[in-house]
Amino acid sequence: MLKARPRVVTSRQGGPDLGALSGPFLLALLGGDEAAVGELVCRSRSLGADTAVVVRDLVMPALCEVGRMWRSGEVSVAEEHLATALVSRVLSRSSSGAAAPAGTARRIVFACLAGEFHDLGIHFLADVARECGWDAESLGANVPREALVRFVEQRPPAALALSVALAGHVPEAAQAICEVRTAAPGITVLVGGLAFREDHERLALTGADAGITDAVALRDWLRVQAGKASAAPPGVRSGSGLPESMPPALRRRIAKSR
Ligand code: B12
The missing domain is CATH 3.40.50.280 (Cobalamin-binding domain)
Structure with missing residues (x-):
């Protein structure tokens, strides 16, 4: 049965143009060259790309191409796994979100x-x-x-x-x-x-x-x-000073031991 139609949210193009980095990025991924992958992500950031733009404009197109090559037998499962693991490591190191x-x-x-x-x-x-x-x-x-x-x-x-x-x-x-x-x-x-x-x-x-x-x-x-967000977003501390998001049993145990 069809349910209520959800909104589709899509980004507009915008932000720095990373087009020139796409080819070298794909080659570095397929070659397992971690230093080059890291360098290209750094270059994207110095052009003003945050993680969201790096993922949309550099990582996704490269992994789509890896997927296409994998399906057509141009790269092996092992090479696909190498590329995936590499991009995952490099991006998590470079993210600035504390x-x-x-x-x-x-x-x-x-x-x-x-x-x-x-x-x-x-x-x-x-x-x-x-x-x-x-x-x-x-x-x-x-x-x-x-x-x-x-x-x-x-x-x-x-x-x-x-x-x-x-x-x-x-x-x-x-x-x-x-x-x-x-x-x-x-x-x-x-x-x-x-x-x-x-x-x-x-x-x-x-x-x-x-x-x-x-x-x-x-x-x-x-x-x-x-x-x-209102003044009191979900997860704010309760009267006990413990986060509301903490499982109730744990909150009770900690509150008792104080
Ligand atoms: C890497 C990969 C794998 C890895 C995954 C590793 C991992 N830890 O993620 C492994 C090896 C496990 C794998 C397995 C399989 N895969 Co695979 N895989 C890929 C590949 C190459 C890249 C996927 C990827 O990471 N993309 C990059 C990320 C960033 O993109 P993303 O996931 O789409 O997410 C972005 C957006 O979609 C969005 N988004 C995603 N989720 C959400 C959620 C929310 C709430 C929001 C807001 C946004 C959002 O934001 C993200 C960032 O922009 C794709 C190729 C492709 N075209 O996507 C094939 C692909 C998806 N796989 C495919 C297939 C067939 C399989 C297998 C069935 C292969 C097999 N025979 O075993 C299995 C299925 C496993 C399973 N049961 O899930 C097909 C799917 C075909 C189809 N249309 O159904 C593809 C397209 C390859 C191909 N060309 O045929 N795969």
């Missing part, structure tokens, strides 16, 4: 559901969120639905962001969102990933509040939401 002090920032949780192993995107997006001053957690790949629902029920974030690369996983996302809405109403649920970039119509099947297509669009959405 962890926000507990309880002071709006919180966003990223996850890939059961069977979904494409978690590189959400690790980058968590860095993007930290650069925007959000408290971001990435639960990574293959998170069982029950565990995710319990997690957000006990420690409700302001936003839950689910990533779906394979179209066959859209029904699982729809089920998870339905259960999250019952267990923890009030959370804004975002979805993104290749499954929705291939076909925006799939968004309507999920029941999410919005579908966001890329890292720059997410960055802009996070900034707007942070601007709208």
Whole structure:
């Protein structure tokens, strides 16, 4: 059954032009040249690109090309794994997002559901969120639905962001969102990933509040939401001085031992 149509949020082109770095970046990735990959990311940053722009304009096109070459047999699975691991290491080192002090920032949780192993995107997006001053957690790949629902029920974030690369996983996302809405109403649920970039119509099947297509669009959405935040964002400290997002049993135990 079709659910309410979520908003699709896409970024406009803009920011520094990284086009000239794309070819060398792909070659460095495929050659496993970590120093060159690091150097190209540094050059992008010196041109004024933040993590969101680096991911949208340098990393995503390169990994799409790696995926194409992998499918056509031009590179092996081992070379694809090498490129993926390399870009992940370099980008996490170069991100400038420091962890926000507990309880002071709006919180966003990223996850890939059961069977979904494409978690590189959400690790980058968590860095993007930290650069925007959000408290971001990435639960990574293959998170069982029950565990995710319990997690957000006990420690409700302001936003839950689910990533779906394979179209066959859209029904699982729809089920998870339905259960999250019952267990923890009030959370804004975002979805993104290749499954929705291939076909925006799939968004309507999920029941999410919005579908966001890329890292720059997410960055802009996070900034707007942070601007709208009330004086007491979710996760602020309670009267006990402990974050509201802390599991209740742990909060009680710590409060008692004081
Ligand atoms: C790396 C990779 C893998 C790695 C993943 C490693 C990891 N830790 O992530 C491994 C080896 C595990 C893998 C496995 C498989 N893969 Co793969 N993989 C890729 C590859 C090459 C790159 C993906 C990537 O990281 N892109 C870069 C990131 C940054 O992009 P992204 O994930 O899309 O995220 C961005 C946006 O989509 C958005 N976004 C994403 N999620 C969200 C969520 C929210 C809330 C928001 C706001 C935004 C957002 O923001 C991100 C940053 O801009 C792609 C090629 C491609 N065209 O994408 C194939 C690809 C996705 N894989 C593919 C396939 C077929 C598979 C396998 C089935 C292969 C197999 N036979 O085993 C398995 C399936 C595993 C599973 N069950 O999940 C196909 C999918 C085809 C399709 N249309 O369905 C692709 C397209 C390759 C191809 N050309 O055929 N893969």
